[in-house]
Amino acid sequence: MPGRTDDEVIIGALSQEARQIAVEDAGPGPTPAVWHRLQERRARRSRPPWRGLLLAGAGMAAAVTLLVVARGVQRARPVTYVVEDAAEQDGYIRGTSNGASQVRFSDGTHVDLAQGARVSVLSRGPRGARLRVEEGEARFDVVHLPRAAWSVEAGPYVVYVTGTAFDVSWSGASEVIEVRMRSGSVQVGGPLLPERVTLRAGQRLTAKLASGEMLIGDARVGGGDGRAAAGDSAPVRTAPNGDEAGEPAPAADTVAPSSPSAPEVAAVAPAPSPAPLPPSPLAAPAPAQEQPSASPSPPAPEPAPAIAAPSPAVRQPSISHRPAPRVVQVAFAPRTWSAITSGDAARVVEQAEAHGLDKTLLEVDSTALSALADAARYSGRPEIAVRALTASRQRFPKTPFAHAAAFFLGRLADDRGAVAEGLTWYRRYLGETPDGPYAAEALGRKMLAVERISGREASSSVAREYVTRFPNGTYMLQAHAILATPAP
Amino acid sequence: MAPAAFRVLQGQARDAADSDVALVAALRRGEPQAELAAWNRFATGVDQTLRRLLGPGPDREDLLQEVFIRFFRRIGTLREPAAVRGFLTGICVHVVRAEITRRQRRRWLSLTPTGDMPEPAPIFPDLEGREAVTRYYRMIDKLGGKDRSFFVARTIEGMTLDEVAAAHDVSVSTAQRRINRASKRVAALVKRDPMLSHFARAGAMEPV
Numbered sequence: 001m002p003g004r005t006d007d008e009v010i011i012g013a014l015s016q017e018a019r020q021i022a023v024e025d026a027g028p029g030p031t032p033a034v035w036h037r038l039q040e041r042r043a044r045r046s047r048p049p050w051r052g053l054l055l056a057g058a059g060m061a062a063a064v065t066l067l068v069v070a071r072g073v074q075r076a077r078p079v080t081y082v083v084e085d086a087a088e089q090d091g092y093i094r095g096t097s098n099g100a101s102q103v104r105f106s107d108g109t110h111v112d113l114a115q116g117a118r119v120s121v122l123s124r125g126p127r128g129a130r131l132r133v134e135e136g137e138a139r140f141d142v143v144h145l146p147r148a149a150w151s152v153e154a155g156p157y158v159v160y161v162t163g164t165a166f167d168v169s170w171s172g173a174s175e176v177i178e179v180r181m182r183s184g185s186v187q188v189g190g191p192l193l194p195e196r197v198t199l200r201a202g203q204r205l206t207a208k209l210a211s212g213e214m215l216i217g218d219a220r221v222g223g224g225d226g227r228a229a230a231g232d233s234a235p236v237r238t239a240p241n242g243d244e245a246g247e248p249a250p251a252a253d254t255v256a257p258s259s260p261s262a263p264e265v266a267a268v269a270p271a272p273s274p275a276p277l278p279p280s281p282l283a284a285p286a287p288a289q290e291q292p293s294a295s296p297s298p299p300a301p302e303p304a305p306a307i308a309a310p311s312p313a314v315r316q317p318s319i320s321h322r323p324a325p326r327v328v329q330v331a332f333a334p335r336t337w338s339a340i341t342s343g344d345a346a347r348v349v350e351q352a353e354a355h356g357l358d359k360t361l362l363e364v365d366s367t368a369l370s371a372l373a374d375a376a377r378y379s380g381r382p383e384i385a386v387r388a389l390t391a392s393r394q395r396f397p398k399t400p401f402a403h404a405a406a407f408f409l410g411r412l413a414d415d416r417g418a419v420a421e422g423l424t425w426y427r428r429y430l431g432e433t434p435d436g437p438y439a440a441e442a443l444g445r446k447m448l449a450v451e452r453i454s455g456r457e458a459s460s461s462v463a464r465e466y467v468t469r470f471p472n473g474t475y476m477l478q479a480h481a482i483l484a485t486p487a488p
Numbered sequence: 489m490a491p492a493a494f495r496v497l498q499g500q501a502r503d504a505a506d507s508d509v510a511l512v513a514a515l516r517r518g519e520p521q522a523e524l525a526a527w528n529r530f531a532t533g534v535d536q537t538l539r540r541l542l543g544p545g546p547d548r549e550d551l552l553q554e555v556f557i558r559f560f561r562r563i564g565t566l567r568e569p570a571a572v573r574g575f576l577t578g579i580c581v582h583v584v585r586a587e588i589t590r591r592q593r594r595r596w597l598s599l600t601p602t603g604d605m606p607e608p609a610p611i612f613p614d615l616e617g618r619e620a621v622t623r624y625y626r627m628i629d630k631l632g633g634k635d636r637s638f639f640v641a642r643t644i645e646g647m648t649l650d651e652v653a654a655a656h657d658v659s660v661s662t663a664q665r666r667i668n669r670a671s672k673r674v675a676a677l678v679k680r681d682p683m684l685s686h687f688a689r690a691g692a693m694e695p696v
Contacts, residue, residue: 007675010688014624014678015643017687021621022539029532030552035524038553042560158521189521196521441532474533477646 019477023448031378033345078124080106092118092134105129108143109150114169125149128161137169144184154179155367157190157207166199175209175367191400210366210399348375349384361387366396373408382412403429407438414445423449440466444475447482456482512569515560523560530576531556537577540644541584543625544618554583577647578655585637592633620687627677627684631670638663639670 086101087094095101095113103111103119109128113119117136121129128142128150142150144163152159154170154177164184170177179188181203187196188205197216199205206215352360352372360372369392376385389405389412396402410425426446430439443466451459463482466475473479511529514522534555538548558579566575628636634656641652642663653663678684 007671010675010678010685011643011671013688014620014684017617018543018621018624018644019540019646021544021618022536025539025544030535030549034549034552035527035531037549038527038556041553042557160521196519474536480646 016481019481023478031345033378078126079109079129080124081121081129086113092120094118095136095138107145107148110141112139112141114138122153133168133170135170135172137167139165139167141165155190155209157188160187160189160196164201172367173365175365177205177207179205209401210396345375345378348372349379349381352384357384357387361391362395366392366399366401369395370401370404373405377408377412382416386412398432400433403433403436404438406432407436407442410442410445414449419449419452423453440470440473440475443469444473444478447475447479451482456485508572509569512563512566512572515563526559527556530559530573533573534576534580537580537645538584541580541640542587543628544622548587551583551587555579558583574651577645577651581637581641581645581655584640585633588629588636589633591629616687620684623681623684624678627674627681630677631673635666635670635673638666639674642667643671 082104083093084100084102084104086096086103093101093103093113095115095117101113101115101117103113103121107128111119111131114137117138118134119138120132120134122132123130127145128148131140131150131152133152133154138152140150140152140161142148142161142163142165148161148163150161152161152168154168155172155175157170157177159166159168159179164186165182166184166186167180167182168177177190179186179199181199181201183201185198185200187198189196190207191209197205199216202218204215204217206217207213348371352375361369364372369388373385373388373392376382376388386409389409392405393402393409406425406429410422410429412422413419413425414422423446426442426449429436429442430446433439436442443462447459447462447466450462459482463479466473466479467483470476507529511522511526515526531552535552538551538555542548542551555576559576562579566572628639631639638652638656641647641655642649647655649660649663649667652667653660656663658666678688
């Protein structure tokens with residue numbers, strides 16, 4: 001190789017191999033359980049790295065500690081609560097039929113549960129608690145105290161509270177959250193929100209996961225789908241950073257879906273015919289997708305969606321384009337999220353299998369399906385993950401879940417050596433959501449897949465695109481390596 | 489037409505660099521969810537960087553955690569928020585360097601070559617390449633903590649000379665000197681190993 005010494009050639013070749021092995025060993029990456037353990041480690045980490053300084057200041061610290069401990073004993077007690085006129089069962093607090101169910105906390109905060117609503121207290125601290133609306137509606141009156149820290153989870157959403165009054169309702173079946181503000185303000189974070197959104201008194205947020213709609217408006221306006229009637233109060237425009245611009249919202253804003261790439265969705269090959277859910281794509285792979293070929297094949301058509309997704313320009317209730325099966329609440333839905341984040345992914349898979357995997361794949365909602373796929377991946381059950389992801393794409397086409405499923409199907413195929421199939425899925429994902437959350441990863445993996453199948457020269461255009469779009473991306477080194485090597 | 493009382497917020501993904509800056513800002517503001525967002529965004533990349541810096545072996549979750557613990561603690565010292573990924577890579581370099589030093593201490597005291605408990609040999613398709621890389625890292629480990637760190641950061645992680653110097657808090661010329669010295673030594677060691685030498689030359693000859 002001209003211009004390079006023998007030493008450089010040797011080291012270059014071995015270093016390249018080392019990078020390759022690192023990529024092969026990478027797998028699906030750290031699981032949420034690692035994050036959970038990191039949090040635990042941080043919480044119990046009592047020995048700071050500056051031990052020497054600590055020892056030197058120990059005398060002074062001891063005196064201060066005495067004072068702090070004396071005051072801390074009072075402050076560090078977590079809030080306590082009592083349940084009134086509600087049933088407690090399996091960690092849930094369930095609103096009873098008389099409508100007077102209430103959870104009262106020691107700081108004066110109280111939560112009123114609607115009939116049939118289920119709430120759980122996930123954790124308690126000195127300044128607040130983490131609550132979860134598992135199902136139904138609950139009214140929160142959080143006492144505003146200095147440094148109060150309350151949060152309310154509902155589905156994948158979190159409402160951050162310091163002191164205010166608001167109502168939260170969550171339906172696992174239709175995957176709809178509604179937050180109605182009565183006073184004060186809260187912040188809401190979760191899917192479809194680039195950042196937390198601040199809600200103030202009188203506002204209402206409605207998020208429909210299945211259709212990807214996120215609506216913020218006047219809480220006084222009625223209507224199940226959040227549609228405003230003529231003569232309603234002035235609309236509130238809320239920017240993603242939570243600042244209110246105070247401008248009237250344009251009429252067209254009321255009906256846009258959340259997918260930023262709706263036109264590209266149409267480019268996906270049309271489905272030939274409706275098809276039932278496959279028993280297992282791993283068990284019976286399609287030969288054209290499993291066998292790496294000399295040149296990457298174009299994306300193969302997918303099984304047809306059961307019911308067409310709504311047009312980008314027309315609002316449709318999210319529930320209308322799903323097969324409306326019986327939704328399994330017992331095994332899945334709300335609890336699944338906490339099970340996964342607490343590192344108990346295996347339990348989620350067990351629940352699905354106990355219920356019957358085929359049945360589960362047909363019955364659960366898109367959130368639970370996505371959670372099942374995650375759980376299967378995290379617990380080393382790729383065959384179940386593939387089935388869940390495939391079901392997600394078939395049952396909830398053109399939703400964020402379906403788009404993400406394309407990426408994960410590619411990654412799973414990649415991991416089991418089906419490079420061509422992986423490439424097909426990456427292309428499909430990038431076609432559906434060019435700026436989606438996994439775009440960088442998908443493009444990087446696409447680049448490597450093209451290199452493997454068709455050689456370095458063929459992958460150079462993808463490498464160039466990667467370097468341009470993601471100059472600090474994970475695959476930057478490989479992209480530069482591809483671009484730096486002259487074509488043979 | 490009735491006035492619209494609602495506005496749709498679209499969940500559009502932002503440009504990656506802008507998002508990094510926004511994320512750093514959120515971390516500095518101490519928003520609790522920002523840490524999880526940072527983990528979601530960077531953990532896979534950090535994991536891969538650690539693999540490249542350390543070489544093949546079992547997952548080192550503890551090192552991944554250590555990187556993020558330091559990252560969250562030092563986020564306030566990051567001068568240029570857009571350079572957060574380079575900042576993380578620098579932390580990886582330091583964490584791995586400390587790990588190598590610890591291993592060398594334990595190797596001196598214990599029976600295993602790495603200081604870790606031996607793992608059962610896994611079965612991989614590319615046995616020759618894997619064997620070569622394992623040997624390669626074993627030779628790199630002979631460099632000692634400092635030179636190893638410079639060498640791996642430059643040759644395997646692919647950092648620029650400026651980045652290597654900044655990560656190790658030395659001048660560019662010092663970094664260059666250490667890399668050159670380490671490269672000569674590693675190349676000499678590789679040439680003495682027939683399998684590795686053959687693999688490296690064959691790999692370099694192969695059309696890619």
